[in-house]
Amino acid sequence: MILSTYIECPACSTAIILRVGISRARQKFTVACPECRSSIRGDTIPDGSEHLDFNIPGVTVLDPEVEDRDWRTVSTYGDLPIAPSGEFSSFLFATSVLGEKFATYRRCVAIVRDFEEKVDPLEHAYGFYLQGKWELLDSVVKRHFSKAWPDDPTILDRHTYLHRILSWLQSAVEPAGQHVQAKREIWQKAGASEERFAKLAFSVISNPGFSVVNRRVSDQFFSLLRDGEEWVSALAIVHLRAAGKSIPAEWRIPPGRIGTLRDAYRQNFEVSCQMLPVVIRMQNMCEGRDPEVIRDPAISGGWAPRSLRPQELVNNMNQFSKVNAATKEAYLNRNSKLRSFWNSAFSRDVRNSIAHAEFDYVMHDGILEYKGRRVPFHVFVEALIKQIALLIFWLDLCKLCKIYGSRWDPATGSFLGLD
Numbered sequence: 346m347i348l349s350t351y352i353e354c355p356a357c358s359t360a361i362i363l364r365v366g367i368s369r370a371r372q373k374f375t376v377a378c379p380e381c382r383s384s385i386r387g388d389t390i391p392d393g394s395e396h397l398d399f400n401i402p403g404v405t406v407l408d409p410e411v412e413d414r415d416w417r418t419v420s421t422y423g424d425l426p427i428a429p430s431g432e433f434s435s436f437l438f439a440t441s442v443l444g445e446k447f448a449t450y451r452r453c454v455a456i457v458r459d460f461e462e463k464v465d466p467l468e469h470a471y472g473f474y475l476q477g478k479w480e481l482l483d484s485v486v487k488r489h490f491s492k493a494w495p496d497d498p499t500i501l502d503r504h505t506y507l508h509r510i511l512s513w514l515q516s517a518v519e520p521a522g523q524h525v526q527a528k529r530e531i532w533q534k535a536g537a538s539e540e541r542f543a544k545l546a547f548s549v550i551s552n553p554g555f556s557v558v559n560r561r562v563s564d565q566f567f568s569l570l571r572d573g574e575e576w577v578s579a580l581a582i583v584h585l586r587a588a589g590k591s592i593p594a595e596w597r598i599p600p601g602r603i604g605t606l607r608d609a610y611r612q613n614f615e616v617s618c619q620m621l622p623v624v625i626r627m628q629n630m631c632e633g634r635d636p637e638v639i640r641d642p643a644i645s646g647g648w649a650p651r652s653l654r655p656q657e658l659v660n661n662m663n664q665f666s667k668v669n670a671a672t673k674e675a676y677l678n679r680n681s682k683l684r685s686f687w688n689s690a691f692s693r694d695v696r697n698s699i700a701h702a703e704f705d706y707v708m709h710d711g712i713l714e715y716k717g718r719r720v721p722f723h724v725f726v727e728a729l730i731k732q733i734a735l736l737i738f739w740l741d742l743c744k745l746c747k748i749y750g751s752r753w754d755p756a757t758g759s760f761l762g763l764d
């Protein structure tokens with residue numbers, strides 16, 4: 346169903362016929378003014394009967410019977426990229442481009458929208474989880490997420506439930522499955538010796554910085570979930586790429602609040618770098634070293650990424666914490682799955698241009714231009730969506746450390762088992 350209205354661009358006063366394809370009662374949308382490219386945001390609201398109305402704050406609605414204007418038309422199909430102008434609607438265009446993947450894609454959009462709608466209770470529940478306020482966690486979960494939540498949940502239930510539902514969202518936004526492979530790779534390190542990992546996890550979670558980082562990762566995650574309307578329209582592109590198909594050059598995603606997204610990108614990179622020491626300590630442990638030791642001075646050569654110059658190498662975690670991001674990343678070289686997941690979330694090209702502090706872009710025809718570099722806007726948003734999956738991965742890794750760390754008894758120096 347298409348809902349139309351006649352409005353005036355709040356920036357340049359162009360008269361616009363706005364057409365929005367509707368797939369649910371409350372639908373957020375962003376369109377660009379066809380004349381000046383300013384973003385116009387709004388949503389649809391049920392008007393009390395079976396009809397829907399527009400809610401577009403700050404925008405004047407025009408009467409086409411009265412106004413003799415030079416009308417421009419702009420159409421959007423809510424969650425979808427904007428199709429090329431022509432006889433095809435965005436919906437039909439997306440159906441034909443995604444082919445048999447269209448149904449899966451629509452299911453995944455519905456999952457994202459469900460999470461968006463439940464973002465408040467989810468954030469409350471996660472906050473209680475972080476603070477170990479178990480009874481409050483139980484009540485929020487029972488009220489909003491799982492009617493079957495047991496009256497007497499185990500501590501393992503409480504650690505795993507939220508992460509289990511977050512993994513549905515993770516699969517919806519990262520259909521290529523890089524997060525699944527990275528998880529297998531990193532979780533194997535914990536499984537190789539549960540006892541040694543429990544000891545390591547205990548020292549990781551005992552560090553006061555750990556809960557700060559865990560909190561920062563979750564803050565980033567929830568703020569991106571709240572900004573869903575800025576990135577959901579790129580999800581069709583994410584799914585198309587995961588299916589190995591090429592992206593139609595005509596597809597555009599509505600330009601969002603680029604500054605906000607750019608800030609989110611940089612914050613995601615910062616917090617992800619803060620999670621790397623956990624991975625490197627697990628690596629050290631697995632290779633039989635003290636978790637704090639990267640290069641054993643007694644062994645010449647030791648573990649060193651080949652891409653680094655001798656003066657960039659570090660010997661221990663204290664030195665690691667002080668090096669720059671590029672050096673830190675290089676130490677992921679023995680975790681190839683996580684490394685490629687990381688690379689697709691933080692492509693250096695995007696990072697060095699768009700995510701840069703002095704980013705002063707020009708955008709036209711869906712291309713961001715910065716100092717001669719040209720990056721399609723959707724490539725930037727795709728990376729951001731990949732980062733959502735990566736943030737969930739870090740939350741999951743924090744959980745793993747908390748489960749095992751809480752089962753290490755420092756008094757006797759023994760692992761208490763998980764049951």
Ligand SMILES: [Zn+2]
Pocket residue numbers: 354355356357358359378379380381382383
């Ligand atoms: Zn305008």
